[in-house]
Amino acid sequence: MSDLNRRKLLAVTGMGAVAGSVALVAGPASAAVRRSGSAQEPVVAFVEDHDSDELRLMVGERELVVHDRDLVTRLLNAAGGF
């Protein structure tokens, strides 16, 4: 089972809605596979505090708050490589 398949995302939609908050359990590093419910539109990812495990994703008119230290670390590593 892929890393992403084990994750459950909770989205709160609509204007003015409180952002959804999700705690994710990081799995072992492996090639990610897109699942059927994955986003089909542009996504903006925002890490405000590099010391936290929080990642904000803007997709459509939704904002998802994801807590995943592993994912945040991989983004930080990617961002720091340039």
Place this chain on the structure above:
Amino acid sequence: MSSHREAPEMAKDPVADSTDVYAFVSPDKPDTVKIIANYIPLQQPDGGPNFYEFGDDVAYDINISHTTRARADITYRFHFTTKIRNPKTFLYNTGPIENIRDETWNRPQFYKVTRIENGRSVVLGRGLTCPPVNVGTRSTPEYAKLARQAVHTRGKRTFFAGQRADAFHVDLGSIFDLGGLRPFNKAHAIPLEKMDGINSVQAYNVHSIAIQVPISDLTRKHNRPTDVMSRSSVIGVWTDASRRKSRMFDSRKGKYVGHGPYVQVSRLGNPLVNEVLIPMAEKDAWNADAPREDKRYAKYVDKPELAGLLPVLYPGDTFANLRAYKKPRADLNAILLTGIPSGVVDGFQNYTGPIESDMLRLNVAVPPSKDENKLGLIGKDAAGFPNGRRVGDDVVTIELRAIAGVTIPLVDKDYKPDGAASAVEDGTSTDPKTVMGSFPYLGTPGGGYQTKPGTTDSK
């Protein structure tokens, strides 16, 4: 100004800048409430080739609270869409625009209006057409006709969205030059010769969203109240504008693309609250907050900076009583943040409960005045500001006099206002051309061709 360019960040984003809100019951249709929300301040009528328009990337809301929660119980939301009919030309119009559906208007704008109540959204209109701006004598020769074509009625509700004349008036040049009021120039700490006020908004246009809806559309019991003293006769009104939380510049399209939810960037209830009472460092945060969170700003209403400045700017005995008054300004707190409870003004109240929140409060059971007093409630006319706000209400004078102490006796019978408190004004008045007696109540916007540039002197 009322709220034109009132906050540092918002001053950079005029398309989302709420400038004025009006809410009133008028004699021509006394069973309806009219709410006008203005945006995009200080439009020069000759501001082509890219004239002013609503933002396609902005959500514009008119909010109504009819409970004591200071929350939006009802929202009218407006989303705009702009089209380019002929991408090969630089022209806003390729010939005279004689009808709002004319193909000669190259950049028409349309909107969708949605009504939201109790979480249920109902789209009331799609593809409603705005009028073009008033380009000039050749391009928009019968502008009043174009504006009438852009008045859309859906059931018992009527909508308009487009350019109008700005009916607000204020002497910005003097007021923001160390609190100067030209008619009182000689009494200022830096005296100058006495002058008439100069209306800094004269001849500028705004973009208005106007609704005319049955009173029963907005009230708590969805009826038309007749008891002025009943809580359910009062509604709270404010407007806001929201942008997408994230914006990325798309170099291929040459414009920003939004992602994520809409978040509030501008709001407005009572005129001049953010402009004059909220400190500069907090103005943009205030714009992003909801009215129900205004308790954190109440200290600036209870002890307004301007009330402390007036005795300094106009020294001597001009504001001696105001200078000596040290109590929190319960009068201003009631007028601006809770509404005036019963027992303060005979036969009147517009109290919305104890939650301090900047809303324009309208008691819809107060009959409209056939002979308006521009000073509203302090002029013994309970149909005017701060009971809602009519287009002709002189809110600058009303609020100046209130801050100067004229309303303190409403809550503190021992206080005697200074003589200057009931005389102070900026010396400007409503330009009659900016007002109409029927929907949408703001006058025909100034035309580009017809505009003559003003004068300035840096000496």
